[in-house]
Amino acid sequence: xxxxxxxxxxxxxxxxxxxxxxxxxxxxxxxxxxxxxxxxxxxxxxxxxxxxxxxxxxxxxxxxxxxxxxxxxxxxxxxxxxxxxxxxxxxxxxxxxxxxxxxxxxxxxxxxxxxxxxxxxxxxxxxxxxxxxxxxxxxxxxxxxxxxxxxxxxxxxxxxxxxxxxxxxxxxxxxxxxxxxxxxxxxxxxxxxxxxxxxxxxxxxxxxxxxxxxxxxxxxxxxxx
Amino acid sequence: xxxxxxxxxxxxxxxxxxxxxxxxxxxxxxxxxxxxxxxxxxxxxxxxxxxxxxxxxxxxxxxxxxxxxxxxxxxxxxxxxxxxxxxxxxxxxxxxxxxxxxxxxxxxxxxxxxxxxxxxxxxxxxxxxxxxxxxxxxxxxxxxxxxxxxxxxxxxxxxxxxxxxxxxxxxxxxxxxxxxxxxxxxxxxxxxxxxxxxxxxxxxxxxxxxxxxxxxxxxxxxxxx
DNA sequence: CAAGCCGGTAACTAAACAGTTACTTGATGA
DNA sequence: TCATCAAGTAACTGTTTAGTTACCGGCTTG
Numbered sequence: 329x330x331x332x333x334x335x336x337x338x339x340x341x342x343x344x345x346x347x348x349x350x351x352x353x354x355x356x357x358x359x360x361x362x363x364x365x366x367x368x369x370x371x372x373x374x375x376x377x378x379x380x381x382x383x384x385x386x387x388x389x390x391x392x393x394x395x396x397x398x399x400x401x402x403x404x405x406x407x408x409x410x411x412x413x414x415x416x417x418x419x420x421x422x423x424x425x426x427x428x429x430x431x432x433x434x435x436x437x438x439x440x441x442x443x444x445x446x447x448x449x450x451x452x453x454x455x456x457x458x459x460x461x462x463x464x465x466x467x468x469x470x471x472x473x474x475x476x477x478x479x480x481x482x483x484x485x486x487x488x489x490x491x492x493x494x495x496x497x498x499x500x501x502x503x504x505x506x507x508x509x510x511x512x513x514x515x516x517x518x519x520x521x522x523x524x525x526x527x528x529x530x531x532x533x534x535x536x537x538x539x540x541x542x543x544x545x546x547x548x549x550x551x552x553x
Numbered sequence: 554x555x556x557x558x559x560x561x562x563x564x565x566x567x568x569x570x571x572x573x574x575x576x577x578x579x580x581x582x583x584x585x586x587x588x589x590x591x592x593x594x595x596x597x598x599x600x601x602x603x604x605x606x607x608x609x610x611x612x613x614x615x616x617x618x619x620x621x622x623x624x625x626x627x628x629x630x631x632x633x634x635x636x637x638x639x640x641x642x643x644x645x646x647x648x649x650x651x652x653x654x655x656x657x658x659x660x661x662x663x664x665x666x667x668x669x670x671x672x673x674x675x676x677x678x679x680x681x682x683x684x685x686x687x688x689x690x691x692x693x694x695x696x697x698x699x700x701x702x703x704x705x706x707x708x709x710x711x712x713x714x715x716x717x718x719x720x721x722x723x724x725x726x727x728x729x730x731x732x733x734x735x736x737x738x739x740x741x742x743x744x745x746x747x748x749x750x751x752x753x754x755x756x757x758x759x760x761x762x763x764x765x766x767x768x769x770x771x772x773x774x775x776x777x778x
Numbered sequence: 779c780a781a782g783c784c785g786g787t788a789a790c791t792a793a794a795c796a797g798t799t800a801c802t803t804g805a806t807g808a
Numbered sequence: 809t810c811a812t813c814a815a816g817t818a819a820c821t822g823t824t825t826a827g828t829t830a831c832c833g834g835c836t837t838g
Contacts, residue, residue, distance in 0.1 A: 379827080
């Protein structure tokens with residue numbers, strides 16, 4: 329009775345691993361798990377993502393995942409935080425106040441659109457997090473201060489434009505940002521249902537370029553005097 | 554040894570049900586399942602929705618769900634189709650060509666915004682379906698013709714506006730619709746993360762009203778000559 | 779130079795899950 | 809008045825899943 333099965337309630341010794349151990353590299357393993365998790369959560373949502381799939385994608389196993397990140401929920405929050413840090417960091421490098429107000433707004437709109445286009449996983453993660461009513465994001469302490477900078481800088485550009493008489497007095501920084509983000513987010517995140525129901529391939533380069541111009545046009549038209 | 558458990562591999566007779574059977578009503582049961590499924594899928598996505606939870610919410614059991622709808626995927630597609638039929642049916646009742654072109658566009662924008670506001674489950678279902686790249690919607694035969702009417706009617710309104718000289722010649726019906734839908738969809742579907750990161754409660758009535766006006770303003774500003 | 783810690787593996791477990799089966803009940807029409 | 813079929817119940821099953829445990833081995837340090 330040395331074989332597997334048949335001994336109730338008692339653990340039995342496992343066969344020792346005979347495979348050669350891969351080179352150790354904690355940082356690499358951690359980063360691989362985070363990247364694999366980003367893809368898995370983006371493709372399948374929080375509910376559909378599989379811990380086994382993440383471990384396999386990362387070329388490691390579940391034990392390491394739990395070792396570095398605690399559990400599935402904490403790993404998910406880490407992924408979400410990193411995604412936000414990514415876009416806000418790139419945004420800061422823009423310095424939209426350096427040129428004319430109109431160019432500043434146009435630059436922000438173009439940046440946002442292109443960032444969304446190049447980071448579909450960011451859009452997916454936002455979608456998943458909102459499905460769950462920001463349940464995990466709300467727990468994050470890191471992220472609240474990350475966003476005041478954006479609104480502050482945008483506010484300055486708008487003020488300058490108002491002073492120069494090119495923007496209307498009612499232009500509001502949050503509204504302007506939400507307008508830019510709305511137009512980019514919806515077009516890209518909903519491209520699959522939209523392409524299906526309207527029978528037009530929205531991701532085709534000609535259509536993408538047209539929408540890019542449209543975003544800049546709409547944003548400026550809504551605030552120009 | 555007549556008790557439960559202990560006889561391997563062989564089925565045993567089940568105790569007959571002693572509970573009183575509820576009144577039979579196939580239509581009611583079917584409708585209850587569909588409504589419960591709509592809520593469950595909207596709240597948890599396709600991956601997170603539980604068949605047991607749907608049955609319980611509908612006040613019935615899994616057997617009936619499989620009896621009426623085949624399986625989880627077919628039920629989900631039915632829910633999605635009904636959601637689209639719902640908005641497109643309400644939209645048709647608008648007759649946006651009956652007044653001036655400007656009023657027509659404004660009416661469509663207001664209708665879309667208010668419909669989104671009153672049907673959060675529709676937005677959630679779109680989000681889930683797009684996460685899966687319209688995997689199920691693509692299989693639907695019913696829905697493709699449902700949308701040509703919308704674009705057709707919108708196109709007529711725009712043409713009339715161009716003829717009257719109030720709209721620019723470049724105004725495109727799909728772009729106009731996508732603009733309206735973008736501004737409504739993003740604000741509402743992403744309200745939870747947005748409220749969290751910007752520290753402002755977007756669902757507060759004052760903010761909702763401001764955004765409603767904003768949508769109409771932006772849409773018209775983008776096409777007015 | 780050995781002891782123990784840290785990075786790593788793979789098998790294991792309890793619970794949850796989609797889907798099925800065995801059976802009951804009520805209505806209808808021949 | 810009974811055969812038949814549709815509506816309904818609840819227990820069951822095979823599989824998947826998040827999370828755990830037992831064990832391994834190289835590197836660092838006392």
